[in-house]
Amino acid sequence: MMNMRKKIGISLVRTEVYDLLKEEILRGEIKFGQRLNIRKLSKEFGISPTPVRDALLALAAIGLVRCVPRVGFFVTELNENYINETTESQIMVETFCLEKYFDEIKNSPDILKIYDEAKEVVNTKSRKLFDDSDQNLHMLIVRSSSNKTIIDFYEKLWDKMDLVRHLNKRYLDSNKEHLLIIESILRNEKKNAVESLLKHIENVKNETLKNLESSKVTE
């Protein structure tokens, strides 16, 4: 998510269009590979073409949209490579931050809050609660670095992963894995925590790849 406050004026329109288009792609209202026409979109939104272009360039910068020079913008095709690349990037960032900022994460008041959330998901089986707690845990690990360059990269990566997140139907298993990671952190077992994190991300990737395959078969 872009961190923009309300009443930002010129930047807000761009962010709103960005969020709207992202949501439409996520909900399947705009299909993978479909062309995105600036003039048509700006008419539909009732705004000038500039913020639409800006939003498309921002979506292209994170890889959700492809910009073909002289032709136009297209929604990126979801494929195995997309999932492998985003997962590998996630592993790179999260394992680096968890190893280096382990103490900051362990001593953060947020880790206990997230631990409670994860236990609550076991009781309520709420997907919504899991999705929030999922984001809170992974973001806590990365934000503990306080490195804006790394955090920006990861936030864009998170947006990119949103596209495949619905393919992960094993959220209760994911939640169990979160509990393992959190408990290792709280017990001050860095090596276990990093290994559990790595295993968790790999498991999500394998499930996502499997469901991508079966979603292709049924199309």
Added chain:
Amino acid sequence: MMNMRKKIGISLVRTEVYDLLKEEILRGEIKFGQRLNIRKLSKEFGISPTPVRDALLALAAIGLVRCVPRVGFFVTELNENYINETTESQIMVETFCLEKYFDEIKNSPDILKIYDEAKEVVNTKSRKLFDDSDQNLHMLIVRSSSNKTIIDFYEKLWDKMDLVRHLNKRYLDSNKEHLLIIESILRNEKKNAVESLLKHIENVKNETLKNLESSKVTE
């Protein structure tokens, strides 16, 4: 560097403005903290404001320029935090790639070419040759991942590091450290190679911080 070919039409103007502004900032013609006025720049370049805005947004995306909503664009101030953040990001990406893609790097024909370049720098003491060889070595490590998401992030980071590269005056020492890294790779000593790489990046950071400090004193 953005990978754009000539004859790209609309995208080319944006890329040219991006490169031009970056060069002007690098050469100190545009000072840190200075305001960048879209209308004024588009008049000076003799082009429409849109590609200027696009270029400024692209420079903002990599952190060279700050976008203050409702106020305008400003060249980022160089400070210790800037150097610490870019260095840490570089360490994260390069150590990950060197560890994971060690065999690909070791068996790449480019590593021998870069080895020759580094030996040539010892003989000629050419800064220009060092700069090329520097980029070739660090890029080889990261491109060996074939992960477009990681490579894109690193290329933007490289652009960002361009701003402080002139503060590293110890290029002959850097070159010696490159030789150590390359020789460890060629001898198949992964652990040594990663340690040498880490030490090298830390050394460059310390020199850069030291020269940033003295450049402040003399201002």
